[in-house]
Amino acid sequence: MIWFEKILVTVTLLSGLIWLLDKLVLRKQRGEPNELTGENPEPWYVDYAKAFFPVLLVILVVRSFIVEPFKIPSNSMMPTLLTGDFIFVNKFKYGLRLPITNKKFVTLAEPQRGDVVVFRPPHKPNEDWIKRVVGLPGDRIAYKDTVLTINGKPMAYKELGPYQAFGSGMPVNGWDEKIENLGGVEHPILEAPMPPGVDPGNGEWVVPAGHYFVMGDDRDNSEDTRFWQGQFLPESNLRGKAMRIFFNWDGGLNTDRFFKAIP
Known part of the structure; x- marks a missing residue:
């Protein structure tokens, strides 16, 4: 905001x-x-x-x-984050930045693969978005038929079955839920059932220096780097790392989300 x-x-x-x-x-x-x-x-x-x-x-x-509250506005990070989740964002994890300009004046760390980050997308610099870092500078990223490949190595997946949604997440009810092992970081993802070869997110990319490749955990319902027309997330657009959910309000209070960790 x-x-x-x-x-x-x-x-x-x-x-x-x-x-x-x-x-x-x-x-x-x-x-x-x-x-x-x-x-x-x-x-x-x-x-x-x-x-x-x-x-x-x-x-x-x-x-x-130090820390900033952030409200999840959409289903693009389901099932990890739900619409209506209020989360804490660590503002000093990657360095200290000036308000408004977002210019970094102290560097502390760099994003790691699997981090869930808040950022300003290059094509909409006045908005704050949240996605997961899957590609680091220099990585070769490929996505084909729901399989993410990094530097020639396909990621491992474990099937969990149809996803049981509720509230604002009902449009993805019954989609395929899986656990993705993203280089040692295990986290859930959702995929829409569809025939092989028709996924609009299919493609190959090389991440330039000083940039990152980010994706939503709701793989078929996320406007992420796959669809940015050759643009990547600049390091200068990072805002912070998502830390923890502190509650969810989606037409009512969901007590199951209190202080839930973000994988």
Whole structure:
């Protein structure tokens, strides 16, 4: 929600500037309070600025550099993440970035294969999306007939049977659920039953330096790197790593999702 980030930064800066202006200039112009009546009150805008600036600053620092809440808006990461899941995103896992511009000024780590990441897609830079990293810089990625191949090695799969969906996930009810072993990271995926050779996501790609290849766990219901017309996820567009679900609200509270780990 880049619009919320812009509002938060703007209001925090404005309240901080008003507080500083009062401290350096306005207070002197008002003079000291009357010794008998104690009158000479601060203007309302100064009072509000002094009250809200510390709170806004803490929220901005925590949200920008430590942890940010994120709501899952679609079914593209089912069955790992459901529509209505509210998750925590680790904002310092890969480095510290400035608000709004997302420019990194401290590097701490690089994404690993299997990480679930929040990012701004190159073709929609004002939106936050979430997918799983499957390809690292330099990797050769192939996807054919529901099988993901990385650098010539097909990933291993274990069949779980038809997926039992509920709520907003009902459109994928009965789809094939599998466990994919993504280079040691095991996680569930969904695939729509379809004849071999007709999957629109089939293709081969080489991930350029400084970029990543991301896919949704709901393989046939995800607008991911397979469909970005030759574009990949730039490292500069990363926002953070998904940590844990803290609850789900999809027409009601789903208590089974409380503090559920994200594989």
